[in-house]
Amino acid sequence: MSCSARPKAVQYGAGNIGRGFLGQLYAQSGYTTVFVDVDAELVRLLNDRNEYPLKIAGKKKGTIRVADVHAVDGRSPEATVVLINADIASTAVGVHALDPVARSIAGALEKRFESGNETPLDIIVCENLLDAGGYLKNKVREHIAAEHAGALDSRIGFVNASIGRMVPIMTPEMRKGDPLLVVVEEYCRLPVDQAAFRGPIPPIEGLEPRENFVAYVERKLFVHNTGHAVAAYLGYLRGHTYIHEAVADGEILAFVEAAMAESKLALIRKHSMDETELNDHIADLVRRFGNAALEDTVARVANDPVRKLGPQDRLVGAANNAVSQNVTPQAISLGVAAALCYDEPTDPEAVKVRDVVDADGIEKALETFCELTADDVLTQLVLDGLQRLENNGWIDPNTKRRRTS
Numbered sequence: 001m002s003c004s005a006r007p008k009a010v011q012y013g014a015g016n017i018g019r020g021f022l023g024q025l026y027a028q029s030g031y032t033t034v035f036v037d038v039d040a041e042l043v044r045l046l047n048d049r050n051e052y053p054l055k056i057a058g059k060k061k062g063t064i065r066v067a068d069v070h071a072v073d074g075r076s077p078e079a080t081v082v083l084i085n086a087d088i089a090s091t092a093v094g095v096h097a098l099d100p101v102a103r104s105i106a107g108a109l110e111k112r113f114e115s116g117n118e119t120p121l122d123i124i125v126c127e128n129l130l131d132a133g134g135y136l137k138n139k140v141r142e143h144i145a146a147e148h149a150g151a152l153d154s155r156i157g158f159v160n161a162s163i164g165r166m167v168p169i170m171t172p173e174m175r176k177g178d179p180l181l182v183v184v185e186e187y188c189r190l191p192v193d194q195a196a197f198r199g200p201i202p203p204i205e206g207l208e209p210r211e212n213f214v215a216y217v218e219r220k221l222f223v224h225n226t227g228h229a230v231a232a233y234l235g236y237l238r239g240h241t242y243i244h245e246a247v248a249d250g251e252i253l254a255f256v257e258a259a260m261a262e263s264k265l266a267l268i269r270k271h272s273m274d275e276t277e278l279n280d281h282i283a284d285l286v287r288r289f290g291n292a293a294l295e296d297t298v299a300r301v302a303n304d305p306v307r308k309l310g311p312q313d314r315l316v317g318a319a320n321n322a323v324s325q326n327v328t329p330q331a332i333s334l335g336v337a338a339a340l341c342y343d344e345p346t347d348p349e350a351v352k353v354r355d356v357v358d359a360d361g362i363e364k365a366l367e368t369f370c371e372l373t374a375d376d377v378l379t380q381l382v383l384d385g386l387q388r389l390e391n392n393g394w395i396d397p398n399t400k401r402r403r404t405s
């Protein structure tokens with residue numbers, strides 16, 4: 001642990017977003033950062049070096065050093081006291097890991113309350129989930145002692161954030177020479193829910209407090225994530241390896257832009273968002289998707305179709321949101337159809353989807369993973385999208401898989 005007088009940030013999750021985004025923001029803002037992670041080797045390396053390299057992939061290429069960092073194993077006794085004197089905390093662990101992290105946070109907050117530290121603590125929740133802050137707070141409440149429930153409500157803020165920075169999975173080749181290296185794009189802004197803070201909003205570089213934050217969360221999920229997913233699933237069907245290759249494919253790009261435009265119109269109607277600002281955002285996203293220096297793979301973005309086909313997630317969630325605003329989500333529904341045809345054998349969640357499709361058909365998969373019935377307007381739109389994929393020659397009409405020749 002650092003003995004300096006610098007403010008202390010605790011980051012749960014030392015993965016690509018933890019190190020590749022939040023760690024950078026904290027370091028640039030003068031914080032000592034303590035990462036909490038269950039990867040023992042990663043914890044050891046961070047403690048041995050107290051810094052790691054961050055490679056910026058874009059026009060402003062270069063490598064920066066993120067310094068004054070430490071780490072604790074999330075299963076160790078040290079993790080139970082890590083929040084006692086923390087000034088800010090955050091999570092970036094992935095939706096599937098939120099339950100065990102909530103248990104760890106609950107134990108650490110109990111120690112903070114018992115220490116007599118009555119200063120409010122805000123936890124920035126950086127997860128791809130609608131109202132991730134509310135979800136994490138409820139999970140923490142399940143594990144915290146009853147006598148601390150009042151302090152949890154009054155002193156601890158669970159702040160939703162919108163993660164826009166793209167960080168590819170680091171391959172062994174990319175890590176060659178330095179296992180702590182993270183490659184990131186230039187974009188380095190973190191919109192957060194202004195109303196959720198319990199303490200003063202900290203002066204963290206890149207932090208952007210926003211009112212009406214649900215609009216920004218939906219913009220991230222239903223524009224950024226939706227466009228990214230459509231590019232990935234169509235890119236897979238077309239045989240592309242990288243996202244930048246997919247968006248360089250004019251036929252794919254047309255569908256990606258159309259899907260984001262459908263979500264844009266829904267957001268304008270729902271939240272009165274500025275159309276010019278949204279148009280600029282979409283144009284910037286297309287540019288960023290096309291960043292070849294990131295080497296972001298189709299497999300990474302398409303990974304876990306079970307979650308991404310969920311009724312509130314980036315595909316069906318975006319389509320439902322469009323329908324609620326009287327927008328017909330034809331391009332988004334084409335993306336749903338493409339996701340149902342994703343048959344990457346190394347992705348266990350893709351295998352689950354394909355098993356249902358192969359055994360019982362697309363309609364059963366829509367019911368199982370998307371919660372769509374035969375009478376739902378989206379069901380017909382997805383079936384229309386599937387027919388379009390067949391007509392375009394992107395999938396085999398018999399197997400509903402990508403063509404192999």
